[in-house]
Amino acid sequence: VEASIPEGQRAAWKKFSATEFKTKDEFESEVVKHIETTLARSLFNCDEAAAYGGVALAFRDRLVIEWNRTQQRQSSADPKRVYYLSLEFLMGRALDNAMLNVGMKDVAKEGLGELGFRMEDVISQERDAALGNGGLGRLAACFLDSLATLNYPAWGYALRYKYGIFKQEIVDGYQVEVPDYWLDFNPWEFPRHDVTVDVQFYGHVRKYMDESGKQISVWEDGELVTAVAYDAPIPGFGTRTTNNLRLWSSKASHGEFDFTKFNSGEYEASVAEQQRAETISAVLYPNDSLERGKELRLKQQYFWCAASLFDIVRRFKKSRKAWKEFPNQVAIQLNDTHPTLAIPELMRILLDQEGLEWDEAWSIVQKTFGYTNHTVLPEALEKWSVPLVQHLLPRHLQIIYDINLNFMHYVERNFPKDREMLGRVSIIEESTPKMVRMAYLAVIGSHKVNGVAELHSDLIKTTIFKDFVKIYGPDKFTNVTNGITPRRWLHQANPRLSELIASKLGGYDFLRDLTLLHKIEAYVDDKEFRKEFQEIKYANKVRLAKYTKEAHGISVNPSSLFDIQVKRIHEYKRQQLNIFGVIYRYLELKDMSPEERKKVQPRVSFFGGKAAPGYWMAKTIIHLINQVGAVVNNDKDIGDLLKVVFLEDYNVSKAEIICPASDISEHISTAGTEASGTSNMKFVLNGGLVIGTCDGANIEITREIGEDNIFLFGNLSEDVEDLRHAHTYSGDFAIDPKLERVFAVIRAGRFGDAAQFSALVNSIVEHGDYYLVSDDFASYIDTQKLIDAAYKDQEAWLTKTITSVSRMGFFSSDRCIDEYAEMIWNVE
Ligand code: GPW
Known part of the structure; x- marks a missing residue:
C-alpha cells in the first residue's frame, strides 16, 4: 500500500507516532488529560460521567492504535x-470489555482509585x-x-x-x-x-x-x-x-x-x-x-x-x-x-x-x-x-x-x-x-x-x-x-468465578480455549473449591438482590432458589407457562397449613424481557406477571416463600448481573420453535441449572453436561403437529385440571379485572392452544417439584453445577467461528 507521507518526512512521523500507555501513571495522565482537554472539565467539576469519559477516551486511544495497525497489516497482506x-x-x-480484552483493567482500577473513583461506578455510567x-x-x-x-x-x-x-x-x-x-x-x-x-x-x-x-x-x-x-x-x-x-x-x-x-x-x-x-x-x-x-x-x-x-x-x-x-x-x-x-x-x-x-x-x-x-x-x-x-x-x-x-x-x-x-x-x-x-x-x-x-x-x-x-x-x-463469548459472559460478568477457575488451571488460557474448562471437573470433590464456588454463586445472588431492591423496591432473600426467565416476551417462548406455574405454586402455598409451609423451598421467580410494541398478547403476559407479583409479594401468608419480580428494561448490561445469579433458568419454548437460544448457555456457564424443553441448544447442552444435570420436560418436537391437530379436530381437547384451576382464579379476578387476561386464557381454552401450554403444564409443574427437592440437597446441587460448568467448553462462540x-x- 502506498503511504500518503513522502519518504523524507516519515522519520519525523514515526518519531512522534502515538504510543499506548503502559503503566498506572501513564494511564492516569491520559485520563486527566482527556478530562481537562477533550472534555473541558477539571478537578472542580469532574463527576462520574466525566470520569467515565476520561477512562473511555484513554482506552479508546489504545484501541485505535492497534486498530490502525491491524487495518494497515490487512491492507498489505x-x-x-x-x-x-x-x-x-x-x-x-464497550469500556469494561475493552479494558479486559486489552488486559489493563487492574491497572486502570488502581489508577482510578488514586483519582478518586470506583471502577464499578465509572463502568455503569456507559449506556x-x-x-x-x-x-x-x-x-x-x-x-x-x-x-x-x-x-x-x-x-x-x-x-x-x-x-x-x-x-x-x-x-x-x-x-x-x-x-x-x-x-x-x-x-x-x-x-x-x-x-x-x-x-x-x-x-x-x-x-x-x-x-x-x-x-x-x-x-x-x-x-x-x-x-x-x-x-x-x-x-x-x-x-x-x-x-x-x-x-x-x-x-x-x-x-x-x-x-x-x-x-x-x-x-x-x-x-x-x-x-x-x-x-x-x-x-x-x-x-x-x-x-x-x-x-x-x-x-x-x-x-x-x-x-x-x-x-x-x-x-x-x-x-x-x-x-x-x-x-x-x-x-x-x-x-x-x-x-x-x-x-x-x-x-x-x-x-x-x-x-x-x-x-x-x-x-x-x-x-x-x-x-x-x-x-x-x-x-x-x-x-x-x-x-x-x-x-x-x-x-x-x-x-x-x-x-x-x-x-x-x-x-x-x-x-x-x-x-x-x-x-x-x-x-x-x-x-x-x-x-x-x-x-x-x-x-x-x-x-x-x-x-x-x-x-x-x-x-x-x-x-x-x-x-x-x-x-x-x-x-x-x-x-x-450457536455459542457465546466467554470473555463477556464469564470473565466480565462473573470475575470471581473466572478468577477461581484461573487459579486452578494456572492462568486464563481457558478464555481463549473454553474446552480447557473440563479440567475443573477434577475439583468437583475438592472442599475448598466447592466452598469458594458456592460463595461466588451466593455473592452473585446478593448482587442481583441488591439491584432488585434498588430498582424495584422489592426485598428478596438471596438464600431462596433464584428462578430466572429473561428473553424477549413471545408466546412461543412461553412466559405464560411460567407465570401460570407461579400462580399454581401460590395456590398450593395458600392451601397449606403453617406447619406444611415450613417445609417449602423458598423461591424467587424473576422475569425480564421486552414485548414488541404492537404485540398485544406479549404485553398482556407482562401485565399478568406484574399483577401476580403485586398480589403474591404483598401476601402476609407467603412472605419469603414466593416472590415474583419483573426486571424492567432487560438488556445486555443487566444480563451481566442476572446470568451469574440463577439457580435455575427457564428455556421452555414449545418444542421445535426456539432455533437455538443462547442465554441457556450463559446461565449454565455461570453455575446455574436449566429447566427446559427438548428444543434448540437445550438438547446439545444436555448431551454435553449429562441428563442428570438438567431438568427437561414436555412434549417432543416430533409430536407437536399431531397435538395441534388434535386440539382442533379431535373434539375431546380438555385443559389440564391444574391449569384449569389457575384459570379459575384469574377469571375470578384474583389478579385484577379478569377481562384484561381473557385473550390470553382464551388462546388456550378456545383457540386451539397453539403453543401446547396445557399439554405441557403437568409435566412442567412436576419438574418444578423435582427442582425444589433437588435444591434441598445443596451438596448434590453444587456437584451438578460444577460438573455442568466444566462441560460447557463446546458453547464458546470461538468454536462457532472456527x-x-x-x-x-x-x-x-
Ligand atoms: F426470526 N432470533 C432472534 F429468525 O433473536 F429472524 N430474532 C429474530 O428475529 C430471529 C431469530 C428470526 C433468535 C432465535 O429466536 C434464537 O433461538 C437464536 O438463538 C438466536 O436468534 C441466534 O441464532
Missing part, C-alpha cells in the same frame, strides 16, 4: 476477508449500545468478539440507528416504550465523512442494445440518499487484532441544503427533505421474530446492503484482481434474510456496472454468500410484496425474476415429474399481491445454508427447505450450533 452483514449488533457496553432486539443481535456481537480474538480479518456491517431498541418502563404493570437516544456521548465511534456511498431508490429501468448486440440495463432517475460510514473498533482478547464494525448513517445526498429550493424560498421544504433522508437510519425496528412488511424497513435493508456492497467491491478492486478471484477474497455471511438484497445487488454491480455475463456473475455470487437461518416460525419469514419492490428497486426486481427464471428451468429439467414443485419453490409466491420469498432467494443465492443448533438445522431440512434439499442435495445445508471459517468461509 490482502487476505480473504469475512463480512458479517447483520441489521443488528447488540453490543452492550448500552442496544442496536438489536435479542438473541440474533447478541449472537452477532459475540461473533465479532470471537472473530477478533481468533485473528480473522473480518468486518461487521450494519446501520447506525439513532434510536436503538426502546427503553422499557413498567407503569401500573404495563409496558411503556421510551425512545433510546444513545448517541449523546459515544466515544467508541469514528465518523468517516470521507467514506460515503450514494444509494439510489425508485426510478425506472431503461434497456437498449449496444453495438455488439448486448442487452444493457440502466437504472435511471429516482432519488439518492447518502450513506456515511461510522466505524467502531472491535478489540480481540489477548491479541493485537482490532477489527472494524462499520455502521452506515443516512443523510440527504446534496450537501447541507438543497440550494435550488433554498434560493427559491423553499427553505423549510429542503430541510424536510433532509430529514426524510435521515429517517432511513433513524430507528431499529423493535420486532423480534416477526415481519411487518413496512416500506421504510425495506429501504433500510437496501440502503445498508448497497452501501456495504459498494464498500466491499471498492476494497476488492484496489487489489486489481480478476473478478473470478472475488470469492477467494470475499466471504459474505447473511445474518438471517434481512440482508438478502445483497444478492441481487451484487448481481446488479457485476452485470450492469462491470459488464460481466450472467453465468459468470451468478457463479461469483453463489460462491460469495452464506446464509444463516434463525427461525422456522412462519410469521418471521420475510416476504416483500412485488409491487413494493418494483416501486422501490425496479432493477432488483428484474434481476430477482431472472434468478427465479433460471432456477425454475433448472428445477423443471431435474424434476420433470413433480409439476407442483415449481410453485412450491418459486421465489415469487403467487398470492395477491405477489410476494418475494426472501428465504428462498437467500438459499438459491448462497453456497451454504446453516441453522443454529442441531435440531433446528434438521428441522429446516424437513420443513421450510425440504424441496431445496431435494434440488441441491443435503450438502448445501449444514449446522453451526466452524464457519472452515465449512463456509474458507478463511484462515
Whole structure:
C-alpha cells in the first residue's frame, strides 16, 4: 500500500507516532488529560460521567492504535476477508470489555482509585449500545468478539440507528416504550465523512442494445440518499487484532441544503427533505421474530446492503484482481434474510456496472454468500410484496425474476415429474399481491445454508427447505450450533468465578480455549473449591438482590432458589407457562397449613424481557406477571416463600448481573420453535441449572453436561403437529385440571379485572392452544417439584453445577467461528 507521507518526512512521523500507555501513571495522565482537554472539565467539576469519559477516551486511544495497525497489516497482506452483514449488533457496553480484552483493567482500577473513583461506578455510567432486539443481535456481537480474538480479518456491517431498541418502563404493570437516544456521548465511534456511498431508490429501468448486440440495463432517475460510514473498533482478547464494525448513517445526498429550493424560498421544504433522508437510519425496528412488511424497513435493508456492497467491491478492486478471484477474497455471511438484497445487488454491480455475463456473475455470487437461518416460525419469514419492490428497486426486481427464471428451468429439467414443485419453490409466491420469498432467494443465492443448533438445522431440512434439499442435495445445508463469548459472559460478568477457575488451571488460557474448562471437573470433590464456588454463586445472588431492591423496591432473600426467565416476551417462548406455574405454586402455598409451609423451598421467580410494541398478547403476559407479583409479594401468608419480580428494561448490561445469579433458568419454548437460544448457555456457564424443553441448544447442552444435570420436560418436537391437530379436530381437547384451576382464579379476578387476561386464557381454552401450554403444564409443574427437592440437597446441587460448568467448553462462540471459517468461509 502506498503511504500518503513522502519518504523524507516519515522519520519525523514515526518519531512522534502515538504510543499506548503502559503503566498506572501513564494511564492516569491520559485520563486527566482527556478530562481537562477533550472534555473541558477539571478537578472542580469532574463527576462520574466525566470520569467515565476520561477512562473511555484513554482506552479508546489504545484501541485505535492497534486498530490502525491491524487495518494497515490487512491492507498489505490482502487476505480473504469475512463480512458479517447483520441489521443488528447488540453490543452492550464497550469500556469494561475493552479494558479486559486489552488486559489493563487492574491497572486502570488502581489508577482510578488514586483519582478518586470506583471502577464499578465509572463502568455503569456507559449506556448500552442496544442496536438489536435479542438473541440474533447478541449472537452477532459475540461473533465479532470471537472473530477478533481468533485473528480473522473480518468486518461487521450494519446501520447506525439513532434510536436503538426502546427503553422499557413498567407503569401500573404495563409496558411503556421510551425512545433510546444513545448517541449523546459515544466515544467508541469514528465518523468517516470521507467514506460515503450514494444509494439510489425508485426510478425506472431503461434497456437498449449496444453495438455488439448486448442487452444493457440502466437504472435511471429516482432519488439518492447518502450513506456515511461510522466505524467502531472491535478489540480481540489477548491479541493485537482490532477489527472494524462499520455502521452506515443516512443523510440527504446534496450537501447541507438543497440550494435550488433554498434560493427559491423553499427553505423549510429542503430541510424536510433532509430529514426524510435521515429517517432511513433513524430507528431499529423493535420486532423480534416477526415481519411487518413496512416500506421504510425495506429501504433500510437496501440502503445498508448497497452501501456495504459498494464498500466491499471498492476494497476488492484496489487489489486489481480478476473478478473470478472475488470469492477467494470475499466471504459474505447473511445474518438471517434481512440482508438478502445483497444478492441481487451484487448481481446488479457485476452485470450492469462491470459488464460481466450472467453465468459468470451468478457463479461469483453463489460462491460469495452464506446464509444463516434463525427461525422456522412462519410469521418471521420475510416476504416483500412485488409491487413494493418494483416501486422501490425496479432493477432488483428484474434481476430477482431472472434468478427465479433460471432456477425454475433448472428445477423443471431435474424434476420433470413433480409439476407442483415449481410453485412450491418459486421465489415469487403467487398470492395477491405477489410476494418475494426472501428465504428462498437467500438459499438459491448462497453456497451454504446453516441453522443454529442441531435440531433446528434438521428441522429446516424437513420443513421450510425440504424441496431445496431435494434440488441441491443435503450438502448445501449444514449446522453451526450457536455459542457465546466467554470473555463477556464469564470473565466480565462473573470475575470471581473466572478468577477461581484461573487459579486452578494456572492462568486464563481457558478464555481463549473454553474446552480447557473440563479440567475443573477434577475439583468437583475438592472442599475448598466447592466452598469458594458456592460463595461466588451466593455473592452473585446478593448482587442481583441488591439491584432488585434498588430498582424495584422489592426485598428478596438471596438464600431462596433464584428462578430466572429473561428473553424477549413471545408466546412461543412461553412466559405464560411460567407465570401460570407461579400462580399454581401460590395456590398450593395458600392451601397449606403453617406447619406444611415450613417445609417449602423458598423461591424467587424473576422475569425480564421486552414485548414488541404492537404485540398485544406479549404485553398482556407482562401485565399478568406484574399483577401476580403485586398480589403474591404483598401476601402476609407467603412472605419469603414466593416472590415474583419483573426486571424492567432487560438488556445486555443487566444480563451481566442476572446470568451469574440463577439457580435455575427457564428455556421452555414449545418444542421445535426456539432455533437455538443462547442465554441457556450463559446461565449454565455461570453455575446455574436449566429447566427446559427438548428444543434448540437445550438438547446439545444436555448431551454435553449429562441428563442428570438438567431438568427437561414436555412434549417432543416430533409430536407437536399431531397435538395441534388434535386440539382442533379431535373434539375431546380438555385443559389440564391444574391449569384449569389457575384459570379459575384469574377469571375470578384474583389478579385484577379478569377481562384484561381473557385473550390470553382464551388462546388456550378456545383457540386451539397453539403453543401446547396445557399439554405441557403437568409435566412442567412436576419438574418444578423435582427442582425444589433437588435444591434441598445443596451438596448434590453444587456437584451438578460444577460438573455442568466444566462441560460447557463446546458453547464458546470461538468454536462457532472456527466452524464457519472452515465449512463456509474458507478463511484462515
Ligand atoms: F426470526 N432470533 C432472534 F429468525 O433473536 F429472524 N430474532 C429474530 O428475529 C430471529 C431469530 C428470526 C433468535 C432465535 O429466536 C434464537 O433461538 C437464536 O438463538 C438466536 O436468534 C441466534 O441464532
